[in-house]
Amino acid sequence: MTSFLTALRVLTVFRRPTASTIEAEEIGKSVLFFPLIGFCLGVILILVNWLLDPYLASEIVSVLLVALLILLTRALPLEALKTCFDEFETTGGTAKISGLLAILMVVALKFRAIEVMGDTRTEGLLLAPMLGRWAMVILGYGSESAGKRLGQGIVEQVRGTHLLLATAFALLLVTVFAGRLGLWIALWISLLTLLSRGCFRRCAEGITADHLGTVGEISETLALVLFASL
Numbered sequence: 001m002t003s004f005l006t007a008l009r010v011l012t013v014f015r016r017p018t019a020s021t022i023e024a025e026e027i028g029k030s031v032l033f034f035p036l037i038g039f040c041l042g043v044i045l046i047l048v049n050w051l052l053d054p055y056l057a058s059e060i061v062s063v064l065l066v067a068l069l070i071l072l073t074r075a076l077p078l079e080a081l082k083t084c085f086d087e088f089e090t091t092g093g094t095a096k097i098s099g100l101l102a103i104l105m106v107v108a109l110k111f112r113a114i115e116v117m118g119d120t121r122t123e124g125l126l127l128a129p130m131l132g133r134w135a136m137v138i139l140g141y142g143s144e145s146a147g148k149r150l151g152q153g154i155v156e157q158v159r160g161t162h163l164l165l166a167t168a169f170a171l172l173l174v175t176v177f178a179g180r181l182g183l184w185i186a187l188w189i190s191l192l193t194l195l196s197r198g199c200f201r202r203c204a205e206g207i208t209a210d211h212l213g214t215v216g217e218i219s220e221t222l223a224l225v226l227f228a229s230l
Contacts, residue, residue, distance in 0.1 A: 006030040011037045011133065013074050027209075028157025031137050035170045038133035038220075041072055042126035049125055062114035065125065066107060077132075077220075078103050080213025088203065106221045113224040123178045124227030131186060132220030134170040135193045136212045137163055143197060143207040155207045178227075185226045189219045 006022060007030040009015040045065055052061050070078065082099030117124050140158035174182035193215055200211045 038130035077217035128223035135219035
């Protein structure tokens with residue numbers, strides 16, 4: 001129960017204002033519940049979609065749903081995305097814009113994907129947040145932290161049992177709600193995560209908390225795009 005509450009505090013806005021600082025080791029032990037937290041976020045999204053869809057145009061609903069997801073996650077995945085992409089940009093005295101462009105890209109893709117998703121909108125909204133957080137577990141397992149940087153000690157706590165149980169949970173829900181399509185999307189997300197791990201290891205010599213958030217955000221976006229396209 002403690003690990004679940006830790007995951008809830010780390011990934012969502014549902015936290016006590018006076019809550020104490022969470023140690024990296026605690027976060028690492030809570031990754032087992034990351035897909036469950038993502039699934040709960042998906043449930044909130046489909047409920048709001050169900051309430052708004054009869055009264056508002058699809059374009060407006062998609063904007064509101066993306067804004068809601070940003071609020072529910074305190075925009076932390078987008079912040080991680082910006083930080084990660086800014087690191088790849090050379091600093092020659094100019095302002096860094098790679099991170100901002102990355103945020104604009106994923107937000108625009110989410111808007112458009114939800115808008116055109118059609119009959120698969122319920123499945124996409126329900127499963128994409130879960131798949132994004134499942135990708136974070138995949139990235140964490142077997143990785144090493146990047147020196148003394150932010151999040152040191154998180155990935156070292158991710159065990160094989162965490163990955164096994166999180167994967168079993170994610171694939172079970174994907175199969176139940178989206179069938180073969182969902183499994184194909186899960187496969188693409190797992191491949192993206194493994195490629196990202198290799199890139200981070202070469203560029204940063206390890207995995208940071210920002211890398212986890214970046215992979216989660218990109219995987220969530222990819223899932224929405226694939227649900228809208230396949």
